[in-house]
Amino acid sequence: MEVSWEESVTYSINTIYLLFSSYLVFVMQLGFAMLCAGSVRAKNAMNIMLTNVVDAVVGSISYYLFGFAFAFGDGSNSNPFIGTEFFALKGIPSGSYSYSFFLYQWAFAIAVAGITSGSIAERTQFSAYLIFSFFLTGFVYPIVARWIWSSSGWLSPSSSGSLLFGSGAIDFAGSGVVHLVGGVAGLWGSLIEGPRVGRFDAFGKPVAMRGHNSTLVVLGTFLLWFGWFGFNPGSFDKILVAYPNTSDQGNWTGVSRTAVTTTLAGSTAGIVTLFGRRILVGHWDALDVCNGVLGGFVAITSGCSVVEPWAAIVCGFVAAWVLIGLNILCLKLGFDDPLEATQLHGGCGAWGLIFTGLFAKEEFIIQAYNSGDSSVSRPYGLLLGGGWGLVGAQVIELLVIFGWVSITMGPMFYTLHKLKILRISVEEEVAGLDISSHGGYAYNALQQEGNRTSILR
Template identity: 40%
Template sequence: VSYVTSDEFTTVVDHLWLLICAFLVFLMQAGFAMLEVGTVRQKNAKNLMIKNIMDLAAGAFVWWAFGFAFAYGGGDYSGGPSNGFIGAQGFFFIKGYDACDDASEFCLYPIKPKYDSFAGWLFQWAFAATATTIVSGAVAERCSFLGYVIYAVFITGFIYPVVVHWIWSEYGWLSAFRNPDAPGVWIASGVVDFAGSGVVHLVGGTISLVAAYILGPRIGRFDATGKVVPIMPHNSAFVGLGTLLLWFGWFGFNSGSTLALSGGFILAAEKVAVGTTLAASGGGLAGICMCFVKDGYLDLPALCNGILGGLVGVCSAVAVAEPWACWVIGFFAGCVEFWFAIGVQKLKIDDPLDASAVHMGCGFFGLICGGLFGTRLNTDATYSADQPCGAFFPGCGGQQLGVNILGGVMIMVWCSGMAFLVFGGMRLAGILRISSKQEHEGLDVSYHGSAAYDDTMDGSGSAKYRNK
């Protein structure tokens, strides 16, 4: 009888877990696609679908070419210098992995630290696609395709990876996983942002807000007196399906952020799945209750955005907080989402998907919760005994809260600055926004050859879906 070595076991179950969760996070893209397609007007449905698929197709190339290298490059395998701001090795997988020493064993490449596995790359790619996709909702129905391509490359390839490097790499100046031997500045014990309230959502949400502001509102979004004119989602079934697919994928997003199952991390992963569920529950109930109190009816977008707000809000704290705290975080995140969206409207900024409310509002709120609700026991188990616990609990002190807020502010500074450069530059160059004629007839007919739908019997393309 032969026995299984810890090495083989660890490799198999940890990489399997990353693979499965990468697949789930991938499916979030289908969720975003259906949510965004359903929320916009039918004349722009195909455009949104194309953007969401391009975020994966073009995004994979960009992430392979340089995004991943900027995020996690500079590792121990390279011998090169590393710094706390940005990585610089592993472009196109070059020096990202090596051949085996001994061809007599099974080897595609030697087993590497977790971030260096292909499964890890895939998982991180799906995260990058998420960060980029968030923005497509905020600029929906009026951004040019060239503008989309340029900003998507910048986010996937540069803006987002830099933040990842700061907070999740072992070299980052704000990283809780920092290698103590890495050179350069290190801020206290780093940011507790387990699954990315800050790294993913606050990045996407902040860029969303700036982009929507620079791009200006859709024609007809505000009336002559500045009052918001409702623009109805064109397909509520898509909105609901998208939300359910997002929630489904979020199990991979949050639970998969343990990056491992061995060494007891299965217990963390399943606890995270429960916290994720309770946060979505709290957020959804907050959203639909707010809607009922304010508007007198129970609308689907309020329910869905509340759920998404809860899911965003809990990402940071989900591993270190208890289940009850996850529900509370979700509930208040649902409230933050609701009022943030109204605030954005008051500022005359048109964010068709409320992407800034869901991802910026709840993302920053989530970072605060990550500094508030970590228990000592959970923090020990999922971070380390040196990581401070949350300010809510006696004896933990306020350090983690302070570092998390600093992290959130730095993310907003970096992302809004870069977004002003990228979107402002494109606006100055006159390539950011489509013409009013194109906006009137819709992007599908303008850019994509035909309307998204056709209800003729002969497939000739009915006039009712066009607006010439």
């Protein structure tokens, strides 16, 4: 099949754009590592950094062997075990596959396990990380991705079949698919393991366990911010970036708008969290504002391509209070998540799905999912007069994700717990995972102090 010059240019632009976006999303792994390392106590720094590396390397193999096929393995080229069904791009001869699409989806998949790792930090056996990371990346997450991002997905807004409620669930870059999945998995892991030793006193009141390095937390936050410009604008891969001409700018307007809405939501959530926590605790806290920024990004990730910039500010404002409120509630209930991952990714991810159902603009939905075809009519944001169809689909997505992850990851964590391979012993936890499981501390000062203590004993 002969390919025209315009089709070749379109393919080249899409490939370069998608690969660049993949690299940006992968940088988020470094952001996660720095954020997690700074947020835990110094005696567990090496452990949490190692688990972030494990999430990437184990997730790579798991997603290649199983995950990609579960998520996108349709058609005659699919393999039930190895994900060889790489989407054929528009204008490319049959049988040509986009390896760049696989790489981009892989970068998303390994991010999910990183979210869950933060929830169970500082008290989990290393072997348990290997098991849950493989299972989550290779099976649990890909099924959700298939429902919403595959053309054959029953929740997909670009489904080749009938659309749920005439709309499908709009989760453009994964407030639900990525963040809610990771947050709910972390919820069950934290609940089954229980809080860290000393996190609550004998009367059930919380005891502060601050991270050891705020510099790493801020560095990680900015790296994640940078990576989010691949995470959200890069998600136009699912609908392809059409090559622009004099009369049609393709999806480039949407790409730029998505970057703007992402920035505004994160910034708004950050500033609201900063002042909100100042009112509640009486001082300014850099760590709180960092989590606020990330909460805003998580929330806007669902509707980033289909909302106006002013709506993104609303999204970030509410996301900040969702995060603050859930953190207060979790402390009252005795729930311990060292990275606030359940509250941040789970709570703000859930809000992001509902937000999209309220504020999505019809014009932008058509641009993103129907190539700008003005003859198409679709349900859109309830508060903009678009009816209940989109809101209904968003609620269904939220519920099925919570249910699916609960019935898979809940029993898996419980099984690990019963087999006594989930949580470390009290003695090891008090000493620190670095010394008990990894042969030494990440920092020389701690290592020297530990050596002096051993000599005195």
